[in-house]
Amino acid sequence: MEIGGIERSLVNMLEHFDYDRYDVDLLVFRHTGELLPLVTDRVRLLPEERGLAAYRKSIAECVRDGQLASALVRLACKYGARLKALRHPVNREDAGAGYIQMQLVSKYMARLQRKRRERYDAAISFSWPHDYTARNVEANVKIAWIHTDYSSLSVDPGMDLEMWRSFDFLASVSPACTRAFLSRYPELDGRVVEIENITSPSFVRAMAGDGTPPPEMADDAADRSGRKPFRIVSVGRLSYAKGFDLAARALRLLHDRGHTHIRWYIVGFGGQEAELRALIAELGLQDSFRLLGKKANPYPYMNAADLYVQPSRYEGKAVVVTEAQILGKPVLVADYPTAASQVTDGVDGYICPGGAEGLADAIERLVKHPEALERVAEGARRRDYGNADELKKLYHMIS
Incomplete structure (x- = not known):
């Protein structure tokens, strides 16, 4: 288990x-x-x-x-x-x-x-x-x-x-x-x-805490322009399917466009860890794209996010996306074939083109327009995700 x-x-x-x-x-x-x-x-x-x-x-x-x-x-x-x-x-x-x-x-x-x-x-x-x-x-x-x-x-x-x-x-x-x-x-x-x-929903909310960033996320300083960190969180196994290599490349594009205050945290473990760490070093993102490892309770990390992103190449139906919605987080998912089965685009989350550039473009729009983040977060908060x-x-x- x-x-x-x-x-x-x-x-x-x-x-x-x-x-x-x-x-x-x-x-x-x-x-x-x-x-x-x-x-x-x-x-x-x-x-x-x-x-x-x-x-x-x-x-x-x-x-x-x-x-x-x-x-x-x-x-x-x-x-x-x-x-x-x-x-x-x-x-x-x-x-x-x-x-x-x-x-x-x-x-x-x-x-x-x-x-x-x-x-x-x-x-x-x-x-x-x-x-x-x-x-x-x-x-x-x-x-x-x-x-x-x-x-x-x-x-x-x-x-x-x-x-x-x-x-x-x-x-x-x-x-x-x-x-x-x-x-x-x-x-x-x-x-x-x-x-x-x-x-x-009751279990997820009880485990998530009050939104205070865990220690691994709380030590982020402002960037050179004084902007406070914008925190993205993703949860999943470190594997080809989850697309975390695409996420790292997307963050490199965002930093190159001047959004150096964006931090991306990955909660999870798996066989692609060494490959990902090498890519992170190659992209010069050691301080801003962080692999946090296996966490028995990922919910405090999700609850401290400004945006939850699922960059997967393919999924069945990602449980963690629904859990982020339960926490009232704005959610962005790549357009893998089953994405629309759990995110209503523009209502309780956003669906964007997959790949590094598609992710970067969508994140950039949301960072520039915080009201768009709040709109889907409110949509998620209004929805009952309990389905026993x-x-x-x-x-x-x-x-």
Whole structure:
């Protein structure tokens, strides 16, 4: 239960579940992660399974821990994905071979896992690897969650079709996610039901504090012209999909245009950290584009922002964008395919062209026109983002 949007959505869903009607078991890879303590104690946390932990280990760790079969499968999937990616060229390794590798790992690692002895009324596969639930869990009803914009991923649809067909329902978090998924898997049209990510406004506001900047943000001095800092915050995994490299380049453009009082803070961690730090140094932004690392509670950082920005190349439906809106923050998102599913442009946020220049242009307009920031912040404050009633759709599926 590491920090992430899918994990936070799961925590919220479990918090609002109807435990008078349902007993809920939760199976996770490992009993670790900052979000695990936030899971309600009304859930029965199942014991760790050694085989499942291997999904998240490196190949070397599998060898070290004596999980040789898992190591061999993982190694075969790694090189098998590279061969598949060569036949289907993509722009980025992590957008192509990386996802094909995830498909292969999900499919073949599931065959190494033991089948669960219990038979459930319903089994929900809330995130990858869906093959585990499809193959190893017996249930009257099976449901898999779709959090991702499949139109932006280099996947092999034929590899997963049989797996998806083993689920009675596929829960998609937005209409845009549904369209993207069905563009790859049109045969599954009748199984998709849209269920929004469950949000918890009271929890987000309680965790956010009063808007006082955390220490990492509070030490910013005015720029040479005496202007107080304009603080931008983004939250997410340091990965190609999140577009933080585009954000850094956008800030360089803004500084070159004279907006040296703008600071950009990134809350998150991930595999692109070294690459991002090198880019930040290359752009000369060490003092103004800051990677703050993993934060168990990102909300005080978001609440101290003058503007929340989601520069992603693609998203399913970003939980953190809704959380920024819950806090009444002005929000700017890039025009990734699913952006309009959660931001009404000009009402409770803005959607701008993606890429460094598009982001820079939009931010510059907002910095010059603070009334535009206040307009969408007020629009967000007027809206009720609570949506626990979405769970009624799930109850209907499992009843």
